[in-house]
Amino acid sequence: MKTYDLIIIGGGPAGLAAAVSARDSGIESILILERDKNLGGILNQCIHNGFGLHTFKEELTGPEYAARFIEQVKERGIEYKLNTMVMDITPEKVVTVMNREDGLQQLQAKAIILAMGCRERPRGALNIPGYRPAGIYSAGTAQRLVNMEGVMPGKEVVILGSGDIGLIMARRMTLEGAKVKVVAELMPYSGGLKRNIVQCLDDFGIPLKLSHTVVDIEGKNRVEAVTIAEVGPDRKPIPGTEERYTCDTLLLSVGLIPENELSRSAGVELSPVTSGPVVNDGLETNVDGIFACGNVLHVHDLVDFVSQEAAAAGRNAAKYIQGAFDQNARRVRICAEGGVRYTVPSYVRPSEIGDMLTVRFRVGDVYKNHAIAVYFDDQQISRRSRKVMAPGEMEQVILTGKQLSQYPDLQKITIRIEEA
Amino acid sequence: MFDTVIIGAGVTGSAIARELSRYQARILVVEREEDVCCGTSKANSAIVHAGFDAEPGSLKAEMNVKGNRMMDQIAQELDVPFKRNGSIVVCTKDQDPAGLEKLAERGRANGVPTQILSREALLEKEPNLADDVTCGLFAPTGGIVCPFELTMGFAENAVMNGAQFSLNTQVRSIEKSENGWRLTVYHRDTQQEETIETKTVVNAAGVYADEFNNMVSAHKMHITARKGEYILLDKTAGKHVSSTIFQLPTAMGKGVLVTPTVHGNLLVGPTAVDVDDKEAVNTTPAGLEAVQTVSARSVRNVPLRQVITSFAGLRAHEDGDDFIIAQAQDAPGFVNAAGIESPGLSSAPAIGVRAAQIIRDILHLTLKDNFNPIRKAVLRPSSLSLEERNELIRRNPAYGNIICRCEMITEGEIMDAIHRPLGARSLDGVKRRTRAGMGRCQAGFCTPRTMEILEREVPMSVFEVGKNGIGSNLVVGINKEV
Numbered sequence: 001m002k003t004y005d006l007i008i009i010g011g012g013p014a015g016l017a018a019a020v021s022a023r024d025s026g027i028e029s030i031l032i033l034e035r036d037k038n039l040g041g042i043l044n045q046c047i048h049n050g051f052g053l054h055t056f057k058e059e060l061t062g063p064e065y066a067a068r069f070i071e072q073v074k075e076r077g078i079e080y081k082l083n084t085m086v087m088d089i090t091p092e093k094v095v096t097v098m099n100r101e102d103g104l105q106q107l108q109a110k111a112i113i114l115a116m117g118c119r120e121r122p123r124g125a126l127n128i129p130g131y132r133p134a135g136i137y138s139a140g141t142a143q144r145l146v147n148m149e150g151v152m153p154g155k156e157v158v159i160l161g162s163g164d165i166g167l168i169m170a171r172r173m174t175l176e177g178a179k180v181k182v183v184a185e186l187m188p189y190s191g192g193l194k195r196n197i198v199q200c201l202d203d204f205g206i207p208l209k210l211s212h213t214v215v216d217i218e219g220k221n222r223v224e225a226v227t228i229a230e231v232g233p234d235r236k237p238i239p240g241t242e243e244r245y246t247c248d249t250l251l252l253s254v255g256l257i258p259e260n261e262l263s264r265s266a267g268v269e270l271s272p273v274t275s276g277p278v279v280n281d282g283l284e285t286n287v288d289g290i291f292a293c294g295n296v297l298h299v300h301d302l303v304d305f306v307s308q309e310a311a312a313a314g315r316n317a318a319k320y321i322q323g324a325f326d327q328n329a330r331r332v333r334i335c336a337e338g339g340v341r342y343t344v345p346s347y348v349r350p351s352e353i354g355d356m357l358t359v360r361f362r363v364g365d366v367y368k369n370h371a372i373a374v375y376f377d378d379q380q381i382s383r384r385s386r387k388v389m390a391p392g393e394m395e396q397v398i399l400t401g402k403q404l405s406q407y408p409d410l411q412k413i414t415i416r417i418e419e420a
Numbered sequence: 421m422f423d424t425v426i427i428g429a430g431v432t433g434s435a436i437a438r439e440l441s442r443y444q445a446r447i448l449v450v451e452r453e454e455d456v457c458c459g460t461s462k463a464n465s466a467i468v469h470a471g472f473d474a475e476p477g478s479l480k481a482e483m484n485v486k487g488n489r490m491m492d493q494i495a496q497e498l499d500v501p502f503k504r505n506g507s508i509v510v511c512t513k514d515q516d517p518a519g520l521e522k523l524a525e526r527g528r529a530n531g532v533p534t535q536i537l538s539r540e541a542l543l544e545k546e547p548n549l550a551d552d553v554t555c556g557l558f559a560p561t562g563g564i565v566c567p568f569e570l571t572m573g574f575a576e577n578a579v580m581n582g583a584q585f586s587l588n589t590q591v592r593s594i595e596k597s598e599n600g601w602r603l604t605v606y607h608r609d610t611q612q613e614e615t616i617e618t619k620t621v622v623n624a625a626g627v628y629a630d631e632f633n634n635m636v637s638a639h640k641m642h643i644t645a646r647k648g649e650y651i652l653l654d655k656t657a658g659k660h661v662s663s664t665i666f667q668l669p670t671a672m673g674k675g676v677l678v679t680p681t682v683h684g685n686l687l688v689g690p691t692a693v694d695v696d697d698k699e700a701v702n703t704t705p706a707g708l709e710a711v712q713t714v715s716a717r718s719v720r721n722v723p724l725r726q727v728i729t730s731f732a733g734l735r736a737h738e739d740g741d742d743f744i745i746a747q748a749q750d751a752p753g754f755v756n757a758a759g760i761e762s763p764g765l766s767s768a769p770a771i772g773v774r775a776a777q778i779i780r781d782i783l784h785l786t787l788k789d790n791f792n793p794i795r796k797a798v799l800r801p802s803s804l805s806l807e808e809r810n811e812l813i814r815r816n817p818a819y820g821n822i823i824c825r826c827e828m829i830t831e832g833e834i835m836d837a838i839h840r841p842l843g844a845r846s847l848d849g850v851k852r853r854t855r856a857g858m859g860r861c862q863a864g865f866c867t868p869r870t871m872e873i874l875e876r877e878v879p880m881s882v883f884e885v886g887k888n889g890i891g892s893n894l895v896v897g898i899n900k901e902v
Binding site: 035083085087098099100101102103104119120122123124125127129130131132133134135137138140141144145146148149150151152153154155176177178215216217218220221222237248 | 651652699701702703704705707708725727728729730731806809810813814817818820821822825828860861862863864865867868882886887888889890891892893894895896897898899900901902
């Protein structure tokens with residue numbers, strides 16, 4: 001069986017950044033496995049700009065952002081395989097892969113980084129009633145058709161869900177000649193970034209209807225009309241509020257799900273909140289030597305943060321391979337409370353974090369004039385006021401090694417949202 | 421001049437075509453849709469009923485029990501996934517267990533073995549039964565089957581043995597002619613009308629069978645479309661139950677079943693609501709809600725967060741409440757296979773034989789000596805060993821290229837589905853033959869890739885590639901030109 005020190009599953013932004021950082025941390029034997037025909041992952045179809053403001057201090061398109069990392073991978077001579085599907089991963093880190101040239105093959109890794117990204121929730125997950133004709137697409141599928149194949153999935157469009165891809169596609173479909181009639185959002189707030197609502201909807205006069213959902217889809221062969229209705233606080237449609245839109249297309253941007261089927265086969269513990277692996281500060285899962293980063297870990301808004309997280313995973317995997325990763329270090333749980341839905345990581349090893357650790361999380365509701373408070377056991381450590389926090393924008397707190405070293409008996413860290 | 425024209429390429433029409441193809445006969449199957457298996461046959465419980473439920477002495481009982489017994493051989497000959505997982509009818513606290521006894525009695529009359537089991541015995545088989553379940557009727561011969569594969573299997577095997585299929589073909593009228601019957605059909609793809617002469621007609625038109633019968637016979641038939649809505653759950657939920665769990669009927673209705681599918685998903689449904697529109701395969705808020713709520717009566721903690729799709733099918737319920745498989749009394753040579761609602765899928769093998777015998781006797785057909793009963797399904801690489809699979813990929817690298825990542829379906833399988841008899845011409849056609857697009861992402865990922873393969877292999881223009889035939893095109897133009 002062929003062996004590698006590090007196998008990285010996925011050649012999108014997370015996999016690429018992890019590979020670069022692992023190589024820079026001294027790991028020679030690295031293999032990136034990518035199922036598509038190019039490196040770069042979903043960035044290849046994200047032809048809009050706005051990527052890389054944090055990392056490169058300039059606005060790049062998705063393919064441009066990916067190209068910067070692809071270049072770094074190529075400069076370093078890191079091995080990768082395209083058009084290659086990972087079929088299985090075992091807890092012993094045997095990776096079964098398949099492609100046209102090599103057939104079905106097994107590879108042994110010392111460490112694995114999971115960087116498979118996420119997939120879109122389909123219509124079925126929402127139990128949207130109606131017919132099942134052609135013309136119902138997840139926003140990402142439509143994005144691929146338009147941006148990579150150059151074909152239009154429809155002319156008159158209703159969009160359900162105001163996640164970022166849905167917003168971006170509202171603008172893209174409009175620019176390519178379609179009429180986007182409305183964007184309906186089940187929640188009383190948008191799931192996307194504020195800037196996307198402004199630049200993709202407001203600038204084009206596309207109405208956003210919050211607290212609305214699709215209650216009927218008509219058309220036997222192709223979508224002919226979509227009916228939306230307002231929902232109450234229980235998120236159930238309110239009778240009498242129905243509005244019918246004739247259209248030939250319904251795009252769904254109703255959530256992303258980290259794609260962890262392979263993680264499961266490797267015995268990786270998953271969080272019911274994020275659907276991603278439960279990790280410690282080193283981004284290591286419960287399975288020895290298997291790390292995770294990017295959207296497979298938790299869904300991000302900004303690729304810059306994916307790259308940062310993946311670089312950390314690469315460094316830690318390198319440490320693990322070099323025998324310098326202390327898994328037996330004492331660990332402290334981070335508790336997400338009072339409006340904080342989850343944190344990544346879930347555990348901290350105070351002796352291992354070095355200078356500082358970024359803990360990322362999402363809130364469960366919109367909070368105006370609230371503060372993010374951090375507690376070490378019962379002691380408040382920090383408190384930062386925020387004008388607005390929303391589920392669509394990831395938040396973070398920084399823990400420092402210095403702070404942690406002052407609490408040798410620390411039992412738990414709590415992060416919660418409090419009134420300012 | 422055909423010996424017989426079969427109207428409808430659902431599981432019933434296809435089974436009849438296959439049985440008739442044993443004989444020296446010119447057979448034509450006409451189907452309104454772009455593919456076989458597009459009506460009731462594609463949207464049902466996918467169950468092979470044991471046969472204890474049908475009224476003793478009814479045609480439903482006879483066909484169900486015979487069809488069930490034939491299913492092992494049929495599945496083997498036609499390479500169709502089939503499993504006898506057993507079925508259980510559960511009785512809950514508020515119900516009289518005498519209802520189970522009645523079913524067991526029917527089973528005895530129909531020749532179907534059953535056994536009444538205590539809650540404890542049931543829990544050993546099915547730990548996820550609801551807390552209120554007190555006892556149940558176990559029928560070991562109940563099974564699950566892939567309804568798509570069963571229909572494809574019949575249809576493809578019929579083609580292999582000389583039957584012809586005309587898809588996208590709608591029957592507009594049927595008239596008596598000198599030597600039999602004259603059908604006027606409309607080809608939906610070429611928009612041409614055509615007249616077809618045949619000695620006999622088999623009416624296997626599902627919810628529309630009454631219309632065709634009533635064109636030729638004074639013995640009027642009336643079929644009601646009875647809608648059944650379902651939810652389908654991810655394979656991660658597929659082991660929630662291992663048998664098919666039915667509910668003892670209540671005053672509120674027959675209840676819903678919870679069953680694994682033969683491919684490992686979990687299926688919950690159906691509702692039963694009569695509808696006026698025979699095209700109304702839409703799901704409804706009330707229906708989807710009911711399926712979820714009612715399922716909890718028999719099975720606890722159905723992981724409803726794992727729903728990947730929902731669908732509805734229409735049962736063809738005839739007023740007489742039984743199958744009608746007979747020559748119309750006042751229309752010699754016009755044979756009905758009508759009112760085929762549940763247990764129609766289970767009965768299909770037996771209905772095929774019965775209807776073919778009727779035609780044989782009318783036309784005095786003789787058996788062929790070269791009938792080949794064996795049909796191979798799309799080759800499934802996942803069923804091969806690592807070495808076999810690598811050999812396959814060496815011979816055809818397309819088998820090394822995964823297109824549908826949820827179900828792990830390769831390009832080779834999709835090409836096989838396109839190039840076989842009655843090959844796939846649409847996304848749904850590919851899906852029903854290979855399962856590409858049937859998984860948890862519901863074709864989000866593989867749609868553009870499958871479109872490309874259809875474009876190349878059929879070949880067809882990207883603007884012709886549809887979800888399910890005429891008018892279901894997936895793209896409407898190129899960027900900036902719509």
